[in-house]
Amino acid sequence: MVGALDHRYRGEHPVRTLAYLFKEERPKLLVAVLAFLVKHSPIWVLPLVTANIIDVVEHRSPVASLWANTAVLLALLLLNYPLHLLYVRCLHGAIRRVGTGLRSALCRRMQHLSIGYHSRVSAAVLQTKVIRDVENIEQTAQQTGDMGLSALTTLAGGLVMVAFRVPAAIPVFLVVVPAAAYLVMRMRARMREDNESFRREIEKLSARVSEMTTLIPITRAHGLERDALHRVDGTLTSVLRKGLRLDLVNGSFGALAWILLNVLGAAVLAGSALVAYHQVIPVNSGDVVMLSTFFPILTSAVTSLLSLTPVINKGLASVRSVGEVLQAPDLEHNAGKAEVASARGEVEFRGVGFAYGDPDEAPAVKDFTLKVSPGETIALVGPSGAGKSTVLNLVIGFLRPTAGRILLDGRDMEGLDLRTYRRFLSVVPQESILFEGSIRENVTYGLTGVSEERVRRALEDANATEFIDRLPGGLDTVVGERGARLSGGQRQRLAIARALIRDPRVLILDEATSALDTRSEALIQQALARLVAGRTVFVVAHRLSTIRGADRIVVMRDGGIEEVGTHEELMRLRGVYAGLQGAQPA
Template identity: 70%
Template structure:
């Protein structure tokens, strides 16, 4: 399904333009849907004029055929409601659903393009709220604006056309309603935007808090901190409640004021038409009085409906602005037009590399110079905050140097399409990330039609078959959300199998055994020994068993390299590494 460049077409403070762009592929269907609605809704505005005609036939004792003609016309329009209601739903609602699908697809693509730094700053719960709740809000607003807005417009336009022909003297009275409504809407618009934005931000905070609470439940329960967690949640819930009540209060005040004003105008119109007919001031028949009264009631209801849509439309536009926070986020990884990587040998050279996070006043990595040969294993060690994770994120390409450069097989990585480079990279993190699927699905994630013998060989090399073969469903065992049905060591071995099956040229092991018990660590270490063979490997670790066999150990402190050498060499020199091992 084709997608337009939505992420480059968001119009900032002009969300209406954005909505028009979102519906660009369905404009014809929306037009057809509006036409179908006007046909299906025709009984609403035809009934008063036909009723007036029937009353005049009765009062004036005209031929009875007039009654049958009026009734027949109404029956025809009533029957037409069914097929045109189906067409309206297919065209209008279908357009809203397709827009929602395109928007969610655009948001998903944008989130894949945004930097790791962006995802570290923005809660996953907030992004989930935008993709689900905000898009749903736009869909719902579009559908309800169609149902209520088109209904009001059909009634309004039909009534004005009939009155202009049947009782033109009363047309100015009806037209007075429009500017009165416009004044009310303009008064409401600015205040609604601020209230909707405040409420939306509180809901996003609530979503983030719920995600945090569910993640921390094991720790909360283990330390008896349930009341603390509930107090934090209750505080957020109170803020959402207060923001919602402010928004509801404004909507109610506006609705009540509009209803009183418009119905007061309706009473005046009824009294005026009745007096005109009573005194014979204008050529107004009893049927006209009934028609004008009915039309003004319909007109009042239509304008009230249109005004009541203002909060709904404001909520939908606020959701568009919310999505724009993602679509306009500048934290992108730019790969367009850069060289594709077809072969990786694994040589990585850092030349006086420096990196500082945008919100930080100090460098996370400074003057980092290192030449890594293809097939070499480099261990990065140092205290927390020494810059190890930043260095490996630079290798993966999640971060770009703010100073210096990194060469991959002699080519500046700034000139490379990092998406194609990462086909040759695998990462085994401290906590293996699994999705709710089968073992087979998790190991072959992103690969198509992998033969079973290849999968089993990767699992055997990862020391994982010994527990998989004991499971009733074997490779088709569902691991649960985030691998909840497996132990830490089992999940880590699946992560190693996932890396092995891709046969990477560059491998990153980020604290891959730090959370494991001794038995699980031994099994994982055996698997890692097979995994690192013949590959360029970057290891971030604290445990001696993980780093002692590295070709070179890079000791970091405050973002700088302070020592480089093998395990034995660094012990002999008696520097920072040796002091850390003896501590």
């Protein structure tokens, strides 16, 4: 659904947005409405048929009229099944397709939004928009279609039948039916408040139980079980009190609404009977039955329309929420820029600066000037907040310099299509990211037609075959969500294999050996030694001992370069790097 990205969501009323989203589905929606009109017609045709049959019996009319009315009703009833399937296929199918298109458009937009946007907006929020907000839009469309069409066709059909048989009753119905629906909705409002209050108490209970389970080790260690239960019991008592109140309100509403509608129905029945008895207007027995039957039907239809208001409001709020992503301006623009067909790996920073946008904060990187030759390994070190990760993100192209330029093989990266550049780049992050799938699928992610030999060679170079060969499924072993079935060191070795199999020209290593045990670190260091050979490498390491062999070490502080040199050169300077080295255990 490419068109979903083309609409002007900001400043546009959500109803217009919904009309836009369903633009391609309008023919199917029209078929759905026509099918619904016919399939739903027995609801408002039945009272008329009943009135006609009563008149046949009362006036001893030809029995053929009875059979004709019955045949019409039976035909409409039999048509209900195929027409209902047609209605569901057209309306619900259209809604599902729009929902799928919206989710696809959201996911596509997320892929184009900048890393800066993703750092500001949590993954949970975006997931909610893709799942819950689109689901709300689907439910709103479905309920509005089902309940709204049902109510509108019932109202229209019923009023037409009343006007056809007893035109004088129309003014009475136009007053009494909305008044009855209004009274029912007023009573529902009170019930809604109590439902909301009960929901809040349930949420408090959920939070209290979650807190209790989290604190169980502390509770048991200090013998505070009684205190913990006392805190939960207080919330349980409140839930009990609110629940009993809600049950009483629901019971009262049901009883009072039933009484109200039936009293008004009895009034309509008695009133129409009196009119017929005294012949105030020409009304017969069939008309009396028809009018008394139509009253609750029409009242229920009006009530259904009124009850759709919160459903529609919820759906429109979700349309606005989805629009926040579909029209977020923070995009990575690659259209029309030069594609990168090959890369040697020369990277040059010329007076590069980067600020995250807050005018009160100092730039994350300032006056960063460095030329990196193809195949050179550059280590970035410095205290937390020095700007190391920002530099890595600038190399990847996740961030664009706010000052200066970055050149790749002599070409300004600002003019390059970064998607094509990243084909020659691989990243091994601090926490390797795996998806629910096999080892083979994770290593070859994004590649097609990769031979078994090539996969195994990459895994061997990453020191991963020693644990993969022990797994019952070998390369086809499913790693679990985010690689949960593997240890940290095993996941990291798969991340290295994933980088190796792509044969990158530029390699980013971001704390690739942090938080690992000594044996895992040794295996990964061996794998990294094979990985960096002949490639331009930017590495950030927590343990300075792991970057001693770097061609150059860049020491950063407050976003700028303090020192540059080999390990031996920097140690002889006895400057910032020597101080950092001395502060770490051997």
